[in-house]
Amino acid sequence: MDVDTAPKPAGPLLALRGISKRFTGVRALDRVDLDVHAGELHVLFGENGAGKSTLINVVSGTFPPDEGTFQFGGEDISHLTPQRARAIGISPVFQEFSLVPSLTVEENLFLGREITRGGVLHAREMRKRAAALIDELGFDLDPSQRVDDLSRAHQQMAEIAKALLGRVRLLILDEPTASLTERETGRLFELIARLKSQNIGLIYVSHRMREIRALADRVTVLRDGRHIRTLDAATSTDSELVELMTGRKIDLLFPTITHKPDKVMVDVENLTSADGSVRDVNFHARAGEITGIAGLVGCGKSELIRAIYGIEPIASGTVRIDGRPYEFPAPRRSLKRGMAYFPANRIVEGLALSRPIRENASMTALDLPAFAGFGVLRQAAERIAIKGVMEQLQLRPPNIERPAGMLSGGNRQKVMLGRALTRELSVFLFDEPSVGIDVGAKLEVYEFMKRLVGTGAAVIVVSSELPEVLALSNRLYVMHHGRIAAELSGTEKTEQNVLAGFFREHLLAEVA
Known part of the structure; x- marks a missing residue:
């Protein structure tokens, strides 16, 4: 990673004035202003459709603005392309990855900027530089591995490494922690602190208040393609930000759901998946309630509901739907049985x-x-x-x-x-239902679940967001290393007990 060692300029690193952008029938940006200083992390905050993605695409050269001025490093910029943006030090990391699946990590890092000597590709030098960069970033990533063999979290790491290869002055991160574990998120935060200390400016798109509180210097709120306000993160409150984002007061993030547990709709006994990500799981979900499944990324919670629906092969165990055995689950048959599945990765699946x-x-x-x-x-x-x-x-x-x-x-x-x-459906399987969506959209999803429960449906919610799964569920399973670590309900359903269940299982696994 090449660091810009030039003195920190007195003015902003990036200065946008009156940026507008129209698409067919839609005004995506309406005279938006944005400043980002060197060494600053500037959060873009707004509902889905507020214009955040369009704005970062303008900054990275993907979309030309229809109106407005663009200054970078004190120079007027026009006719920006992604290639020129990268050349002047603007590096974006989008939610939708730009990696080529059939190539290795190192081949993706150097795609379009290959190192050659006398017209011959210098593979050894590229491998050496890729390994050095990944080591410097502290990522658990094999440069020689093909991208299509990587988990989404490791693909995210490769995308970040690709953005930081070369001379970087402004890094754009669009929901970068959506696929990362807590440990990987911690490493990313350490990297961000290091980049800020090196006078690199950052534009950070996130809906997660925790991240805004941990990282942001300033926050710019967008709504309906307009710049609403820019605030200092240290002096703004969560409720103030949400009110500016939505244009209305939101007193409760989670609706009050009346659970009326009825008959068992999904019953799983000793389920083990073919790849071993789920092992000897006993689990049930009733009509008229939300059953939550909590755990860190990679614990097997998503694989469990994918196995029930028929996406992940089952090695052993029994699945019953509405009291009837369900052998050899498959998505088409699951639909006919009255089950719906909503995947976490809306783009791919x-x-x-x-x-x-x-x-x-x-x-x-x-x-x-x-x-x-x-x-x-x-x-x-x-x-x-x-x-x-x-x-x-x-x-x-x-x-x-x-x-x-x-x-x-x-x-x-x-x-x-x-x-x-x-x-007509009676069982709903939600995998990370709020990933990548804003507070207003989350509320609408939660209200949708509330209506389903009210009609007597069985709703299963898998989530890495502990406040979400605690607030929504009537009963809660905690998973760790493919197994059920705890089942909690009533007054037992607390954050402390979820964490205690996780660590107790973790310690038992270490002793074994």
């Missing part, structure tokens, strides 16, 4: 980004007579049904013919939730 919202929302219901007959899709019926579903979920903007890829994270989640309203 949840949506066909190039296809319209209408098709994405209806794809789980195309076997129903209301949507198709004699192998022919009833397009008029599909359009009417999906339009009604999206109006119910308050999709913004409500155009169901837009490609799903043009939507913000919160609206993408709404499209996936819409599938649950197209057919």
Whole structure:
């Protein structure tokens, strides 16, 4: 990593004035101002669709602004491209990774900036520099491993390493901790502190208040493509930031859910997955309540519900749905059994980004007579049904013919939730339901779950966010190393007991 050793300039490192950007039918940015100083971490805060992603794409050269001025290092910048942005020291790390899956980590790091000598690729030098950078960053990452063999957390590390290869003056991080464990997040925070001490400016996009409190110097709030206010992080409150972001007071982050546990809808005995990520798990979920599953990234909680739904192969054990044995689970059969699954990774597993919202929302219901007959899709019926579903979920903007890829994270989640309203379902499996979405969108997802519970559905929520899973669930399982470490309900369901369950299992594993 090459550090800019030039003296810290008196003015801002980045100065944007009156930046506007329009897309077809949408004004994504409306005369936005933004300053970032060298050695400062500046948080962009706002609801999904507020303009944060568009703004960082303008800064990184992906989108040209329609209006406004752009200064970097005191120089006027125009006709910026991603290549030129990188050359002047602007390095972005987006939520949607730019890595080539079939290449190794080191090949991705040097893609487009290969080291050659006399026209010959100098692989040894690139390998040496890649290893040195990864070692300096403190990442547990093998430079020779193919990207498609890496976990999402390790892909995130590779993306950050790629951004820091070369001369960096401004680093852009878009929800960088979404895929990282607590330990990896701690390492990232240490790296950020080091970068700030080296006069590198940072733009940091996050919805997590904990991170804003731990890292931010200043916070700029965007709403509906407009700059609302820039505040000092040290003197602003959480409620103030949320009110500026949403334009309304939000007293409670989590709704009050009345649980009325009824019959067991999902019953799992001694379940072990084929890859060993889930081992000898006993678990059940009842109608009329939310059952939570907590644990750190990699503990097996996501793999458990994926195995129940039929995405992860099962080596041994029994699954029962509504009292009936369910052998050889598969997604199509699970849907017909009345189960819906909402994956954490909406981009890779949840949506066909190039296809319209209408098709994405209806794809789980195309076997129903209301949507198709004699192998022919009833397009008029599909359009009417999906339009009604999206109006119910308050999709913004409500155009169901837009490609799903043009939507913000919160609206993408709404499209996936819409599938649950197209057919009769009784079991809902949510994997990290609030990852990458803002406070307002989270509230809408939580209210959606509340309505499901009110209709007598069984809702299972997997979450790495302990406050979320504690607040939403009636009963809570804690997982560690693929096993159930604790089952908590009533007054036992506290943060202290969750952590105690985790560490008790951890200590027992060490003794064994």
